[in-house]
Amino acid sequence: MTMQYDNLEDKLSQLVEYTKDSGKIDLSLYTEYDVKRGLRDSTGKGVLTGLTEISDVIGFDIDERTGEKVPTDGRLYFQGYNVADLIKGMEGRRFGFEEITYLLLFGSLPTEPQLNDFNEILSIYRELPDTFVRDVVMKATSKNMMNTLQRCVLTLYSYDEKPDDISIPNVLRQALSLIAKMPLIAVYGYHAYRHYHENQNLIIRNPKPELSMAENILQMLHPDGDYTALEAKVLDVALILHADHGGGNNSTFTTHVVSSSGTDTYSAVAASLSSLKGPRHGGANLKVMEMFENIEENVTNWEDENELRTYLTKILDREAFDGTGLIYGMGHAVYTLSDPRCVILKEYAKKLSAEKHREKEFALYESVERIAGECIAKKRRLLKPVCANVDFYSGFVYAMLGLPKELYTPIFAISRISGWSAHRIEELVNEGKIIRPAYKYVGHHRPYVAIERRTPRKTSHSFSNN
Ligand SMILES: CC(=O)SCCNC(=O)CCNC(=O)[C@H](O)C(C)(C)COP(=O)(O)OP(=O)(O)OC[C@H]1O[C@@H](n2cnc3c(N)ncnc32)[C@H](O)[C@@H]1OP(=O)(O)O
Numbered sequence: 187m188t189m190q191y192d193n194l195e196d197k198l199s200q201l202v203e204y205t206k207d208s209g210k211i212d213l214s215l216y217t218e219y220d221v222k223r224g225l226r227d228s229t230g231k232g233v234l235t236g237l238t239e240i241s242d243v244i245g246f247d248i249d250e251r252t253g254e255k256v257p258t259d260g261r262l263y264f265q266g267y268n269v270a271d272l273i274k275g276m277e278g279r280r281f282g283f284e285e286i287t288y289l290l291l292f293g294s295l296p297t298e299p300q301l302n303d304f305n306e307i308l309s310i311y312r313e314l315p316d317t318f319v320r321d322v323v324m325k326a327t328s329k330n331m332m333n334t335l336q337r338c339v340l341t342l343y344s345y346d347e348k349p350d351d352i353s354i355p356n357v358l359r360q361a362l363s364l365i366a367k368m369p370l371i372a373v374y375g376y377h378a379y380r381h382y383h384e385n386q387n388l389i390i391r392n393p394k395p396e397l398s399m400a401e402n403i404l405q406m407l408h409p410d411g412d413y414t415a416l417e418a419k420v421l422d423v424a425l426i427l428h429a430d431h432g433g434g435n436n437s438t439f440t441t442h443v444v445s446s447s448g449t450d451t452y453s454a455v456a457a458s459l460s461s462l463k464g465p466r467h468g469g470a471n472l473k474v475m476e477m478f479e480n481i482e483e484n485v486t487n488w489e490d491e492n493e494l495r496t497y498l499t500k501i502l503d504r505e506a507f508d509g510t511g512l513i514y515g516m517g518h519a520v521y522t523l524s525d526p527r528c529v530i531l532k533e534y535a536k537k538l539s540a541e542k543h544r545e546k547e548f549a550l551y552e553s554v555e556r557i558a559g560e561c562i563a564k565k566r567r568l569l570k571p572v573c574a575n576v577d578f579y580s581g582f583v584y585a586m587l588g589l590p591k592e593l594y595t596p597i598f599a600i601s602r603i604s605g606w607s608a609h610r611i612e613e614l615v616n617e618g619k620i621i622r623p624a625y626k627y628v629g630h631h632r633p634y635v636a637i638e639r640r641t642p643r644k645t646s647h648s649f650s651n652n
């Protein structure tokens with residue numbers, strides 16, 4: 187017998203009540219049992235769960251006199267090198283993302299011959315298996331390219347002769363292969379989606395071995411295969427800035443957690459992609475763009491700070507935009523006064539907005555950055571200053587480069603897979619223990635009740651799970 191649709195809705199809504207009721211934990215228990223909610227201690231600092239040499243994320247300095255932590259401008263180091271210095275050092279050179287990937291994976295900056303060899307290896311691995319585009323990328327196309335990436339990465343497992351071998355040589359081969367292939371999958375997935383769902387011409391352009399990752403993304407993406415030097419340079423800088431961020435960020439921690447179980451590389455990368463997609467992590471770059479579209483529609487005078495403040499307060503009060511109460515692109519788990527990546531991207535946003543005559547929008551971003559910080563501090567219980575993060579200006583920069591919104595978070599992933607790979611190898615090289623934190627049980631043990639003696643549960647909440 188087929189259930190009526192209305193009936194199904196009713197039945198589901200009752201189950202929704204049950205599951206919400208059953209899953210609810212009394213928040214005061216976190217304090218009672220000293221449980222670190224979100225793995226953060228009472229000062230908001232992340233609980234120490236691992237050691238890494240890959241990158242260092244600094245949001246506080248220690249006052250030498252008092253020994254106290256003092257909020258500071260953020261600094262990010264890859265294998266000991268300040269990212270700002272790396273970007274500056276590469277100014278005369280054309281592209282740096284490949285070099286940074288080498289640095290993250292192998293621990294030192296490559297010499298010219300080493301870099302040339304590495305680029306050659308990447309260009310060999312860039313090739314997708316025969317018919318992969320036709321049989322996998324073009325099938326069951328998804329509106330969200332992060333899901334497409336996950337699906338395709340998981341399917342590449344089936345094309346690998348040694349998918350479950352987690353020896354370091356094999357994992358490195360798989361990592362390099364995925365790093366090289368990811369841009370193709372993202373861009374082809376985007377074209378396939380546009381073709382099937384938006385009736386656009388299908389463009390599948392091969393990558394060119396002599397081009398950098400940034401150039402290849404642009405030439406495969408643009409209908410005419412053309413791009414400017416500035417576009418490629420800015421995209422390359424964005425790729426460098428997103429390449430790693432310590433072991434504790436949600437997607438890299440996911441890499442550590444799943445790698446510690448001994449799972450295969452494809453599953454580990456798919457898991458990290460799932461994490462990065464979330465709007466409180468890498469997916470925030472897309473949310474920032476949507477939020478600005480919403481602000482631009484609802485705030486009549488962008489220069490009126492009071493009107494902006496009122497609207498941002500509405501967002502925080504869950505009365506506007508997506509109802510989550512979050513101002514996307516603001517706040518960070520570690521950084522306090524500034525996120526160094528945001529500082530660099532903001533410079534590019536300023537430069538590009540002048541070139542593209544979008545200064546008014548840039549001014550709006552700057553105002554929101556300043557006013558949102560004040561509003562969040564007023565409305566939330568903050569343990570540290572709040573600043574704009576890497577996702578705040580990145581979407582605006584991508585938009586000015588003509589990149590489609592669908593690819594904002596995939597670009598983050600195309601870059602971050604370098605960091606995930608370095609962390610996965612670090613986890614495996616050190617033969618870490620399986621990551622398995624403890625959970626305190628706060629339910630109640632109960633005697634079994636035979637089915638004929640059961641009565642439907644009431645859902646007004648008591649924390650007893652009866
Ligand atoms: C690449 C990246 O992942 S960068 C981050 C991208 N994410 C975003 O931009 C989403 C918006 N920002 C946020 O949600 C948060 O700032 C995060 C997830 C980045 C960091 O979260 P936390 O480490 O928990 O931040 P923190 O401890 O400073 O937050 C203190 C309080 O302020 C709130 N808060 C922090 N940032 C924001 C924000 N942008 N909008 C509204 N409230 C915020 C937190 O929810 C928390 O409130 P609570 O105590 O009621 O739960």
Ligand SMILES: O=C([O-])CC(=O)C(=O)O
Pocket residue numbers: 430431434435436519520575576
């Ligand atoms: O460190 C974090 O929590 C989030 C972040 O900025 C990143 O992963 O780039």
